[in-house]
Amino acid sequence: MPEMSTGQAIKKALSLCLDNYEEAFLAGEDIGIYGGAFGVTDGLLEQYGENRVKDTPISEDVIAGLGVGAAITGMRPIVEMQFSDFIVNAMDPIVNQAAKLHFMYGGSVDVPLIVRGASGGGTGAAAQHSQSLESWFCHVPGLKVVTPSGPQNAYDLLLASFVDRNPIIFMEHKLIYKIKEEVETNDFPKDSSLLGKGKIVSEGSDITVVSYSNMVNTVKEAIKDKQLEKYSVELIDLMTLSPLDVDLVISSVNKTGRLLMCQEASGDSSVGSTIITRVVSSDAFKKIKTPPKLLSGLHSPMPSAKHLENKVIPQKDDIINSIIEIIENE
Amino acid sequence: MSLDNNKKLELFRTMLLIRLFEEALEEMFSRGILHGTMHLSIGQEATATGACLALTKEDLITSTHRGHGHCLAKGADTFRMFAELLGREDGYCRGRGGSMHIADLSNGNLGANGVVAGSLTIAVGAGHSLKMQKKDNVILCFFGDGAVNEGSFHEALNLASLWELPVIFLCENNQYGMSMASENAIAGGSIIKRAESYGIEGISIDGNDVENVYETVAGCKESVLSKGKPRFIECVTYRYRGHSKSDRNLYRTDEEINFWKEEKDPLIRFSGKLLEEGFKKSDLENIENEVKEEIKNSVKKALESPESSETNLEEDSYA
Numbered sequence A: 001m002p003e004m005s006t007g008q009a010i011k012k013a014l015s016l017c018l019d020n021y022e023e024a025f026l027a028g029e030d031i032g033i034y035g036g037a038f039g040v041t042d043g044l045l046e047q048y049g050e051n052r053v054k055d056t057p058i059s060e061d062v063i064a065g066l067g068v069g070a071a072i073t074g075m076r077p078i079v080e081m082q083f084s085d086f087i088v089n090a091m092d093p094i095v096n097q098a099a100k101l102h103f104m105y106g107g108s109v110d111v112p113l114i115v116r117g118a119s120g121g122g123t124g125a126a127a128q129h130s131q132s133l134e135s136w137f138c139h140v141p142g143l144k145v146v147t148p149s150g151p152q153n154a155y156d157l158l159l160a161s162f163v164d165r166n167p168i169i170f171m172e173h174k175l176i177y178k179i180k181e182e183v184e185t186n187d188f189p190k191d192s193s194l195l196g197k198g199k200i201v202s203e204g205s206d207i208t209v210v211s212y213s214n215m216v217n218t219v220k221e222a223i224k225d226k227q228l229e230k231y232s233v234e235l236i237d238l239m240t241l242s243p244l245d246v247d248l249v250i251s252s253v254n255k256t257g258r259l260l261m262c263q264e265a266s267g268d269s270s271v272g273s274t275i276i277t278r279v280v281s282s283d284a285f286k287k288i289k290t291p292p293k294l295l296s297g298l299h300s301p302m303p304s305a306k307h308l309e310n311k312v313i314p315q316k317d318d319i320i321n322s323i324i325e326i327i328e329n330e
Numbered sequence B: 001m002s003l004d005n006n007k008k009l010e011l012f013r014t015m016l017l018i019r020l021f022e023e024a025l026e027e028m029f030s031r032g033i034l035h036g037t038m039h040l041s042i043g044q045e046a047t048a049t050g051a052c053l054a055l056t057k058e059d060l061i062t063s064t065h066r067g068h069g070h071c072l073a074k075g076a077d078t079f080r081m082f083a084e085l086l087g088r089e090d091g092y093c094r095g096r097g098g099s100m101h102i103a104d105l106s107n108g109n110l111g112a113n114g115v116v117a118g119s120l121t122i123a124v125g126a127g128h129s130l131k132m133q134k135k136d137n138v139i140l141c142f143f144g145d146g147a148v149n150e151g152s153f154h155e156a157l158n159l160a161s162l163w164e165l166p167v168i169f170l171c172e173n174n175q176y177g178m179s180m181a182s183e184n185a186i187a188g189g190s191i192i193k194r195a196e197s198y199g200i201e202g203i204s205i206d207g208n209d210v211e212n213v214y215e216t217v218a219g220c221k222e223s224v225l226s227k228g229k230p231r232f233i234e235c236v237t238y239r240y241r242g243h244s245k246s247d248r249n250l251y252r253t254d255e256e257i258n259f260w261k262e263e264k265d266p267l268i269r270f271s272g273k274l275l276e277e278g279f280k281k282s283d284l285e286n287i288e289n290e291v292k293e294e295i296k297n298s299v300k301k302a303l304e305s306p307e308s309s310e311t312n313l314e315e316d317s318y319a
Helices: A006-020 A044-048 A062-069 A084-104 A134-138 A153-164 A217-221 A246-256 A271-280 A282-286 A304-312 A316-328 B007-029 B045-053 B067-071 B076-084 B120-132 B145-149 B153-163 B189-199 B209-229 B256-264 B266-276 B283-303
Strands: A004-007 A022-026 A053-057 A076-081 A112-117 A144-146 A167-171 A178-180 A199-202 A207-211 A233-237 A241-243 A259-266 A293-297 B061-063 B139-144 B166-174 B201-206 B229-237
Touching: A004 A006, A006 A022, A006 A044, A006 A076, A006 A153, A022 A062, A022 A217, A022 A293, A044 A053, A062 A076, A062 A084, A062 B120, A062 B153, A076 A084, A084 A112, A084 A167, A084 A233, A084 B120, A112 A153, A134 A144, A134 A241, A134 A271, A144 A153, A144 A304, A153 A233, A199 A217, A207 A217, A207 A246, A207 A316, A217 A259, A217 A316, A233 A246, A246 A259, A246 A271, A246 A282, A259 A271, A259 A316, A271 A282, A271 B229, A293 A316, B007 B045, B007 B067, B007 B076, B007 B209, B007 B266, B007 B283, B045 B067, B045 B139, B045 B166, B045 B209, B045 B266, B061 B120, B067 B076, B076 B283, B120 B139, B120 B153, B120 B166, B139 B145, B145 B153, B145 B166, B145 B189, B153 B189, B166 B189, B166 B209, B189 B201, B189 B229, B201 B209, B209 B229, B209 B266, B266 B283
Parallel strands: A022 A053, A022 A076, A076 A112, A112 A167, A144 A167, A207 A233, A207 A259, A259 A293, B061 B139, B139 B166, B166 B229, B201 B229
Antiparallel strands: A004 A178, A144 A241, A199 A233
């Protein structure tokens, strides 16, 4: 299996879409000759030509609307929001149009559209280029929200998203682009059932730690730390946030009796708050030994300075301390 | 381009169908059997009719919140439209869309839209599809004067022009965005100049002259397909009714409304012209009776249609 970065794995999946579906095309800001702000589409313009890899003006509203209109008339657009923060300029086509048309038009229209965007902080890019807005989209019926954490699942999730017939918000945390691993470059899945399934990254019996996107990688580091060597930690990567694999989390908490939810996004009205609500309203409530904890980003815009950014985004030590606190404060 | 007699009668029939369809809606609303609100296009029938009849079934349209006329002129079935407004299972959207969201893909209608300017970027996307699929068709995008002050109007025109997409932008300037007079809302005063600033040839016409609308749209379609560039048409028209059912008409005078009703009404003007041209009064009366019969039967059938299903509302959100 070839080793590749997440950025390369996403490019590989995009190539497979362009190779196999003549109705597939890419559109976005600087995705052509520049290769995308994070290099994901580097070389695709040369390979597929300007009819398939469309550089657009800086116009997020029409980039998303273009995707909606093309998707309902037989094409398979994959459009890019250069930084997912800019998706706020495209909220009408995504929230009022893409998410609604299938339902509102009585099922007569599908909107098979993927909107990719680079999300998250940790790069010093400050408040308007570092947000984790995924929860917004989870609140909108009609959208699916996908958050890969590394090369293999980014590749698999993108292909599953392409096979799906719904509008997909595909949030790629900037810090996952350079993570490398060996990637099995599978063919298209026969259906999109991967979407909505979480994955147990490591099995354990003392505590369930649930996370998604790049925070999964921080949790992985944390649970390797010597301070936690006496504990058996079960780590779940949600991978898809809408639909949400609540059942997987509930069955895990049934086993461990403890729950820590870790995310970069701020906590109120978020994926994490939903996970905890759903777990404590389930049968697993009776098995819970200590109150579940939501370790989230601070409710603050992302600062630029490194030490402040580290304060806003949960760090490895915060995760270690939270796990110890939950297990030992019984 | 001169229209043959059959086409003229078709234009007359379609305008009348829209007028009587919406009058029937008003009547049902006043009897309390229609839930929700609606935006009537009474007075604007010539624009929808002339534009849609100049297109083929394979040409596409996007419509607006004031879209009953567009749907009907593009071939929608009155029974399924009434059923939709009444929340019945046989409605175009199974009662999930209602007045503002009727889509009829079998006739090339990609759907009415409740967001002002919401369909402009979608029309650009559909235009991109037509171009990539190498089809000899256009998409005609209806929107109102209110839409030209939305950001998406500008982004859509810019991209359609840059990418040379087969889009006809058709602005129905009925002179008010809800209560805001367009002259108080449009800096610079000219809608056409905005199109021209994006390199799109624009023309402003009398939107209550159905033959003129038909011929202009037909000409624009020919130009879009031969030159591969979008076109822009402003149809100046007027709505007689309020913006929606809550409107008290505080922003305009009865004199103004009556002037348009008496001097500029598209149906009165066109039927008068047809009679001058030698059509028989009885021909027009026969059409009127047929249309009345159709409306009556469709309302009856729609009222007999079962209420739309309450199950699967969550599942129906996804394909």
